Amino acid sequence: MLLKYFYDEKLAQASYMVGCQATGEALVVDPSRDIEAYLKTAKQEGLTITKVAETHIHADFVSGAKELAIETGATAMLSGEGGNEWSYQFLDEINHQLVHDGDMFKVGNVTLEVMHTPGHTPESISFVLYDRGQEYPMGIFTGDFVFVGDVGRPDLLEKAAGQENTSEVGARDMYASLQRFKALPDYMQLWPGHGAGSACGKSLGAIPTSTVGYEKLTNWALLAEDEETFIKDLTSEQPEPPKYFAVMKKVNKEGPALLRQLDEPEEMKPSVSILQPKLEDHLQMIDTRPASEFAKEHVPGTINIPHNKGFANWAGWIVNYDKPVHLIANESAMSDLKQALRSVGADQIDGFMAPEQIESLKEQGMKMESYTIKTPEEVAPLIENGDVNLVDVRNEGEWNDGHIPQATHIHLGYLEDRIEEVPTDKPVVLQCQSGGRSAMATSILQANGIKEVINMAGGFGAWSKKDLPQTK
The missing domain is CATH 3.40.250.10 (Rhodanese-like domain)
Structure with a gap:
């Protein structure tokens, strides 16, 4: 058996190829939209991609399942769980098979068993892998169900897709799914869909893979014994979901355009x-x-x-x-x-x-714009004397951990939507944690007509190192 790991660092997204070298068949799990890496690897290994599997309708990237199924003729193994509201709408365009909890399918001599694991989304499934008809499973592809050190957030349907009152339902589903996960053998390998940096959880580990046993011992969600406490912990302090997540859910449900189109x-x-x-x-x-x-x-x-x-x-x-x-x-x-x-x-x-x-x-005569960059030491007296307005564009968790007392908090991703909340009676200082996000924020303000802007170099990190005033 061949197992290949693909990772998109930009989106902290993992996908996998499973190949049976005896029969020359291959499966790709949770492919990204750009399928060239899978086609190239299959060719190098002498394999034909005959199946594509997806763990759920993704919210954080455009899926390559449709693209790969059409370009290779492979059969897409897609979740039939979760009800009609979250069913795929492009099935008539591809070879496909809807799979449910307990279903099994083969890729050459490799067998995969479907495990319905709702919580992150209602239709979420995982794939348990058996090699060469072995009685004992080798590992599990968990998608956005269980990560290294974390589990999938249950609030995206509510926060990103506008499905009201679904966060707690998802959290309860997640708790039940984790009880099934705990029953799996400790020796099984864990192959998750994301790593550190993904907004699909709040504390994902940077290690690409793990084992079921190690997660049982160390993953906070698997150590939780009380359901109500688990729900409270899972639904609190999740990072703000990027606005494009709502677009992705719709695109992946309806089926994205092919890249060649x-x-x-x-x-x-x-x-x-x-x-x-x-x-x-x-x-x-x-x-x-x-x-x-x-x-x-x-x-x-x-x-x-x-x-x-x-x-x-x-x-x-x-x-x-x-x-x-x-x-x-x-x-x-x-x-x-x-x-x-x-x-x-x-x-x-x-x-x-x-x-x-x-x-x-x-x-040709076009007048260019620029903006000023100042250090914390330079802007501190301006802030203290009320000579400038300060806008902190970090996320909510960073803000809660500590911020400059005079700051107005507007997350960078919502800045243009909330531009009317930016006070403009004085020059505006933009600040994040290190200066990168506030630079983008500075450009957004200028593009929207707020021209007197200053970016704080080094952000709140540099401010804190200088022991300047802060509060929580």
């Missing part, structure tokens, strides 16, 4: 006379340069989401999905940027402009 973005070399009116009419243009370069000068009306590991996540938070996206980026970066945007369902990428074009726009 999407238009390719064209390179833009616009004149000021063409670009200026479009920007004034709220053209959505994302500048992917580092924050330090954007701070020095940038095209008015553009928003800065630097091209780094966090790009996909923050694009999902900030991009308006109802409008086409235009990028300021080098052509060499476009392949990665397209993949990142499409992985979170931002498919309308109309065009891109090389950073060098900024100089051309300046030569």
Whole structure:
């Protein structure tokens, strides 16, 4: 048997390939939208992908199950649990088999048993793997059910998909599912769908895999013995779900477009006379340069989401999905940027402009914008004397752990939606934990007409190191 692990660091998302080398068949579990890695691996290993399995309708990335099933002709093994409300709506486009608790299917000499594990979502299933007809299972693909050190959050249907009063129901389902998990043999390997950094839980471990036995000994959720206490602990202090999660649930339920059906973005070399009116009419243009370069000068009306590991996540938070996206980026970066945007369902990428074009726009008379960066020591007296307004754009957990007394708290991902809450009678200082998120926030304020902005270098971390005033 062959077992391959694939990991998207941008989204902290894991997928797997199971191959039977005796028969040349392979299965992919929870594929990401870009399927090239699976096709390449299958070819290298002399395998044919005959099945695709999905643990649930994902909320945090665009699934590749439909794409892989269509491009390879594989049969998609999809959950038939959870009721009609959360059933797949693209089944007539693919070869598929709906599976239920206790069902078993084979990939060559490898057998997988379906285990219905609701809690994170009603339709959630896990796959228990047996090699070569063995009586003893080797491991379990848990998707967003059990992670290393954590379990899937039950509140996404309520917070991201708008399904009211589902958090507690999901938490009770999760508790019941965990009792079944506890009955599994300790020696079984655990293959989860996410690692540290995912918003599908609150304390995921950075180790890619574990064992059932180790999780029984160390995972807080599996150590819980009282159901009511467990529900309270599971539903509290969960991170804010990115806004794009609601889009992903819908996209993955209805079935995403195939990548080959999407238009390719064209390179833009616009004149000021063409670009200026479009920007004034709220053209959505994302500048992917580092924050330090954007701070020095940038095209008015553009928003800065630097091209780094966090790009996909923050694009999902900030991009308006109802409008086409235009990028300021080098052509060499476009392949990665397209993949990142499409992985979170931002498919309308109309065009891109090389950073060098900024100089051309300046030569044509376009006036660029910039913003000031100040250290905590420089802004502390301004804050203390009331000469500036301070906005903290960190998440709720960070805010609760400690914040600057004069700050207004608005999470970065909700800043544009809550722009009216930003006080504008004085210059605005933006602050996060280290300075990265507040740089993006600074660009959002400027793009929305709030021009007198200052980014606090080093954020609350640097503020705390200087022993400046804070409260809880």
